[in-house]
Amino acid sequence: MNRRNLLLVDDESDIRRVAHLSLQHIGGWHVHEAASGAEALSVVEELRPDVVLLDVMMPEMDGPATLARLRELPRMNGVPIVFLTAKALSSDHERLRTLGASGVLTKPFDPLLLPGMVDAILEGR
Amino acid sequence: MNAQLPVQNGPDRRGLVLLVDDDPSYRVLVRESLQHAGHAVVEAATLRAARAALACRIPDVLMLDGSLPDGEGRQLLEHLKGATERPGVIFVSAHGEMVAAVKRLRQELGVGFVMSKPTNLVELNLHVGALMEGRVAPGAGGVSSSGSPALSAMLEELRSGFAAELGGRLEDLKSGAIAVSKGEGDANALEALAHRIHGTAGTYGFHEVSRVAAALEQTLHEGRGGSTQLLPSVERMVPVLSDLIRQVAEAEGSQLRMPALTTVEPQARVEGLDEERVERVLLVHPDLALCAEMVRCGASMGVEVVPAGSEAEAMRLAMQTCPDIAVVQWELSPGDDPVRCVRRLRMLPGMEELQVALISTQDSVARRAEAARSGVNLFEASPLQHLSFLAIVRRLALEGRQSLKILLIDDDPAFAAFAQMVLGAHGIEVVVLDEPAACLEALNRESPDLVLLDLMMPGLSGFDVCRLVRADARWCEMPIVVITAQLTPEVRIAAYRAGADDYLAKPVVSEELVVRVKGRALRARQNREARDRDGLTDLLLRRPFLERAQHLLSVSRRAGMSLSVALIDIDHFKAVNDQHGHAVGDQVLTIVGQVLRSGCRQEDPCARWGGEEFALAIPGAGAAEAGKLLNRMLAQLRTLVFMGEDGRPFQVTFSGGIASSGGNDLDLNELMRCADAHLYTAKHAGRNRICA
Numbered sequence: 001m002n003r004r005n006l007l008l009v010d011d012e013s014d015i016r017r018v019a020h021l022s023l024q025h026i027g028g029w030h031v032h033e034a035a036s037g038a039e040a041l042s043v044v045e046e047l048r049p050d051v052v053l054l055d056v057m058m059p060e061m062d063g064p065a066t067l068a069r070l071r072e073l074p075r076m077n078g079v080p081i082v083f084l085t086a087k088a089l090s091s092d093h094e095r096l097r098t099l100g101a102s103g104v105l106t107k108p109f110d111p112l113l114l115p116g117m118v119d120a121i122l123e124g125r
Numbered sequence: 126m127n128a129q130l131p132v133q134n135g136p137d138r139r140g141l142v143l144l145v146d147d148d149p150s151y152r153v154l155v156r157e158s159l160q161h162a163g164h165a166v167v168e169a170a171t172l173r174a175a176r177a178a179l180a181c182r183i184p185d186v187l188m189l190d191g192s193l194p195d196g197e198g199r200q201l202l203e204h205l206k207g208a209t210e211r212p213g214v215i216f217v218s219a220h221g222e223m224v225a226a227v228k229r230l231r232q233e234l235g236v237g238f239v240m241s242k243p244t245n246l247v248e249l250n251l252h253v254g255a256l257m258e259g260r261v262a263p264g265a266g267g268v269s270s271s272g273s274p275a276l277s278a279m280l281e282e283l284r285s286g287f288a289a290e291l292g293g294r295l296e297d298l299k300s301g302a303i304a305v306s307k308g309e310g311d312a313n314a315l316e317a318l319a320h321r322i323h324g325t326a327g328t329y330g331f332h333e334v335s336r337v338a339a340a341l342e343q344t345l346h347e348g349r350g351g352s353t354q355l356l357p358s359v360e361r362m363v364p365v366l367s368d369l370i371r372q373v374a375e376a377e378g379s380q381l382r383m384p385a386l387t388t389v390e391p392q393a394r395v396e397g398l399d400e401e402r403v404e405r406v407l408l409v410h411p412d413l414a415l416c417a418e419m420v421r422c423g424a425s426m427g428v429e430v431v432p433a434g435s436e437a438e439a440m441r442l443a444m445q446t447c448p449d450i451a452v453v454q455w456e457l458s459p460g461d462d463p464v465r466c467v468r469r470l471r472m473l474p475g476m477e478e479l480q481v482a483l484i485s486t487q488d489s490v491a492r493r494a495e496a497a498r499s500g501v502n503l504f505e506a507s508p509l510q511h512l513s514f515l516a517i518v519r520r521l522a523l524e525g526r527q528s529l530k531i532l533l534i535d536d537d538p539a540f541a542a543f544a545q546m547v548l549g550a551h552g553i554e555v556v557v558l559d560e561p562a563a564c565l566e567a568l569n570r571e572s573p574d575l576v577l578l579d580l581m582m583p584g585l586s587g588f589d590v591c592r593l594v595r596a597d598a599r600w601c602e603m604p605i606v607v608i609t610a611q612l613t614p615e616v617r618i619a620a621y622r623a624g625a626d627d628y629l630a631k632p633v634v635s636e637e638l639v640v641r642v643k644g645r646a647l648r649a650r651q652n653r654e655a656r657d658r659d660g661l662t663d664l665l666l667r668r669p670f671l672e673r674a675q676h677l678l679s680v681s682r683r684a685g686m687s688l689s690v691a692l693i694d695i696d697h698f699k700a701v702n703d704q705h706g707h708a709v710g711d712q713v714l715t716i717v718g719q720v721l722r723s724g725c726r727q728e729d730p731c732a733r734w735g736g737e738e739f740a741l742a743i744p745g746a747g748a749a750e751a752g753k754l755l756n757r758m759l760a761q762l763r764t765l766v767f768m769g770e771d772g773r774p775f776q777v778t779f780s781g782g783i784a785s786s787g788g789n790d791l792d793l794n795e796l797m798r799c800a801d802a803h804l805y806t807a808k809h810a811g812r813n814r815i816c817a
Contacts, residue, residue, distance in 0.1 A: 014325045018283055025279075026161070026246060028154040057320060086324040086339070087472075108327020108335050108474065111280060116246070 005030045006118075007049035009040040009066065010084065011058045018111050019053070027115025037061030041069055048075060051122060053105070056085040056096065064099050071100055082121055084109075139163040140185030140257045143212065145175040145201070147194050151244075155188070158246040159253065172196045176204065186256045187212040188249075202234040213237045213256030217244065231538070238539050251546055287329045292373050294322060295334070299366040302341065306360035316345040327474055336474045337362075337369055340444050343469055354460065358437050365444070404522050405429045407448035409439040409466060410484075411458050415509060422511045424723075428518055436461035436469070443470050448479065450521045453501075454509065455485035455492070464499045471500065480521035484509050511719070515663060520651065529646045530554040532571055534561050534590060535579035535608070540633075544577065547635040548642060561585040564593060568600055572676070574646035580609040580620060588623040595624035602652075604645045608633060659733040661711055662718030667740070670732035674742040675793050677730070678786060681744050687787030689751035691741040692800045693721065696778045696812040698737035705769035713767060713777055720765075724758040739779075740797075748785040748817040755781045755815045778813040780804060785817070 006029040010016050016033045023029045032047055034040040038061055040052070052070065056063035063083055070076050080102035085092065093104040103121030105114070142159050146152050147170045156166045167184065169175040172195045178184075179201075187205075191198045198216065205211055216236045230236040238252040298318055304310025319342035327335030341362050348355030406423060408430050410416050416432035423430035431446050433439035435458055443451070451470055455463045467481050481501045485492055488506030496504040502521055507513055533544050533555050541557040548555050555577075558567045562585045568576075576594065580587035587607055594600045607620045610631040620628055629641060657669035665673070674690060681688040695701075695717055702710040714737065721739055722731050734740040743751050759779060766774050782803030784796045791799065807816040 012321055012325055014287055015328060018280065018328055021279055021283065025157055028150075057317075086320060086342075107324035108329075108332075111328065 004050040005032065005047060007032050007034060007040060007044060007047060007052045009034045009037065009052065010055035011035055019114060022111040022114050026112065027118060037066030040066055044070065044073065045075055049079065052079065052081045054081055054083055056083050067099055067101065080122060082118065141165045141167065142186045142188055142253060143167050143169065143175065143178055143184040144188045145169045146190040147171065158250060162250050164253065172201055175201055183210045184212050186215060186253050188215045188217065191216060191218040199234060211235060215240055215252055252542065255542055284329050291331065291334065292370060295366060295370045295373060298322060299363060299370065302359050302363050302366060306356050306363065308356060312345050312348065316342055319345065332475060334369060336444060337365055339472065339474050340440060343472055361441060404450060404518065405431060405446060405448045406518055407431050407433060407439060407443055407451040409433045409451065410454040419514055422514060436466045439466055440469055443473055443476065447475065450480045450518060452482045452484060452517060455483055464495055467499045467501055482517045482521060529643065529650065530556065530571060530573045531575045531577055531642060531646060532556050532558060532567055532573040533577045534558045534564055536582050537579065544638065547638055551639050551643060553643060561590050564590050565597060574650045575604045575606065575642060577642060578605055578607045580607045588619060591623035591625050604649045606641060606645065662715055662733050664718050664722065665730055665732040667732060667734055670730050670740055671793065673730040677742055677744045678793050681786060686745050687747050687785050689743045689746045689748055689783055689785040690796050690800050691751060691755055691781050691783045692734060692804045693739040693779050693781045694804060695737040696780055701777065709769055716765065717762065717779065720758055720762050724754060747787050748783050751783045751785065752815050752817045755783065759815065780807040780812045781815040782807055783815065783817040
């Protein structure tokens with residue numbers, strides 16, 4: 001079973017740290033971090049992630065803008081992108097999905113359950 | 126036979142797992158997950174190595190891959206067959222096993238669970254826990270905490286690092302809030318800070334902090350346009366923040382923090398806890414006098430009502446009290462918006478599932494549509510009154526509390542464990558019956574809200590079970606959902622013909638299982654509740670009362686306890702109707718109903734027996750105790766003064782007769798007759814009294 005690559009994009013180092021740990025240890029992912037949309041775009045070609053977890057609210061380039069740019073890259077064709085957001089309303093989630101996200105995860109999350117939620121989104125595709 | 130499979134993986138169910146798989150990266154993943162749950166893990170990559178490991182020590186659980194480099198996994202099971210001591214077995218197969226093969230594995234080779242690759246680790250942990258449950262006595266034979274799980278330690282370290290900085294962040298938040306409330310600071314920057322803390326604090330387990338930050342974020346977000354309400358609302362948050370900072374400083378490991386991360390417990394719902402919980406209702410209504418009345422009315426049925434006069438107050442109180450239900454009046458004070466209020470309430474962390482009713486004095490399609498879009502659970506176009514309020518709370522409590530119970534008739538323990546896990550996580554109790562022939566007894570015993578039925582079972586088939594249930598008048602309305610791997614139209618039609626209401630295809634998608642089962646069970650429960658209750662007093666009708674009392678009587682007899690029943694009749698009720706009119710008479714009936722209801726426990730059946738007669742069943746009480754209870758109710762009624770249509774005040778009393786099951790073996794009908802005889806005695810002795 002090959003370890004799969006996951007790109008985690010969030011401007012908050014606290015979130016990155018805890019998510020990284022749980023995704024790596026429970027989910028079995030190779031986790032790569034990016035602190036901004038720009039950084040994500042600069043590493044994504046080389047990294048070729050199997051899935052991207054993308055924070056919605058980030059300074060400069062926010063999640064939806066980053067998603068739009070990622071979707072322009074041929075390499076990213078068919079790669080699931082999952083939003084991380086602190087907005088819990090289902091209408092917000094609907095809106096995010098219409099932007100082309102494969103799923104939406106809510107912050108705060110339980111670090112122990114996060115990998116399972118990512119798997120559930122990927123399986124449900 | 127009622128085989129209820131244990132699925133909870135409690136912290137003291139730890140043991141030794143032998144993991145046999147030739148893929149090292151798969152082993153790493155499984156090992157870390159199992160160790161994290163507190164189990165010790167021994168690994169083997171081949172059958173040979175596995176045999177050697179088994180020769181040293183029999184593990185509690187054997188997790189075995191179906192195909193290994195030097196042979197088939199089942200060879201090892203054959204080898205174990207004759208052994209006196211055998212582990213619980215999880216059989217892992219890369220290609221999903223057919224149902225028949227699974228059955229053979231279970232029956233002939235003693236496999237507990239069959240899982241597929243890729244393996245869901247949460248499910249794996251549940252299965253391991255279930256197998257341990259059957260083998261390892263709590264605290265005995267388990268493994269010492271020698272291998273302290275690395276992940277847990279790392280998470281804990283991150284958490285304490287975060288905790289150390291949290292105080293400082295909250296101070297920033299507070300000083301920012303003070304500045305903004307004076308019209309000075311940068312509201313956008315403060316909103317961004319609140320947003321960050323909302324997301325991170327909760328992730329690190331500081332839920333209360335997250336909740337407060339979310340409320341502040343929301344307040345600031347709505348004030349963006351330069352609303353005049355912003356400054357005072359932010360100002361009100363400052364003391365809340367101070368409080369929080371103090372609590373964080375004081376609370377090393379207090380209720381603010383999540384318990385230390387030890388095990389994954391997807392359904393840590395404790396049975397019985399729900400029943401003790403008092404429902405808390407946030408009532409958002411500008412009329413404070415009416416609010417006060419509803420607070421009293423709620424108290425009479427064991428519901429805590431928190432009144433809020435405005436949207437801002439509602440947000441503040443919601444944060445403080447975490448209500449289960451919110452009832453919001455459409456017509457609020459100027460500047461407040463009911464739909465926005467609902468949205469904001471739901472946005473508070475932990476309140477996504479808040480049950481909300483909107484009450485409106487006007488009815489229009491536009492209003493209903495707007496309410497529906499905002500996601501409310503209920504829209505009522507009528508002024509708020511005692512009875513409508515109680516009915517709303519009961520209905521939402523039912524939906525929110527989800528105290529639903531389903532009966533699963535299936536001989537496959539793997540599916541039963543799966544259903545219990547998935548539905549249990551949504552608060553639905555699953556009672557498993559693996560002997561279909563016993564279905565009618567199980568229905569009588571459990572009276573579930575829905576039956577989930579495997580179509581393909583040995584012995585009595587699912588079709589026969591459907592027909593059997595439908596042929597019984599008591600259960601002809603019971604929702605039945607069948608599960609089947611065969612989805613041909615013929616099978617579906619045959620199932621519907623036999624009396625099924627719906628079907629689910631195997632393999633079952635867990636979310637679909639939840640929504641189908643929950644939706645149907647809830648509507649069935651609502652229908653039953655509505656049908657079972659008297660429209661005027663909202664008490665039970667005679668037949669459902671007798672059913673519940675019958676159930677309680679058998680339970681009490683088995684437990685060696687007594688059950689008392691009482692019949693109550695309002696004195697001179699005909700005179701009330703004649704002198705004051707029927708409308709006033711109805712009011713008297715309603716109030717007497719409330720007095721009785723509030724005098725007994727929530728779960729004690731309380732009925733309008735007919736006309737001006739009422740009935741009560743009080744489990745656990747002897748005649749003397751029941752007499753005391755009824756005398757208390759009577760004393761309360763005597764303090765109430767009614768007003769006739771002509772403005773003349775009058776008072777009402779009742780007479781009551783009690784019969785108890787203690788020291789006799791009378792059946793329910795005989796008990797009711799006996800209570801009736803005592804009621805007759807009370808009437809003849811001059812009314813306004815209780816006889817036992």
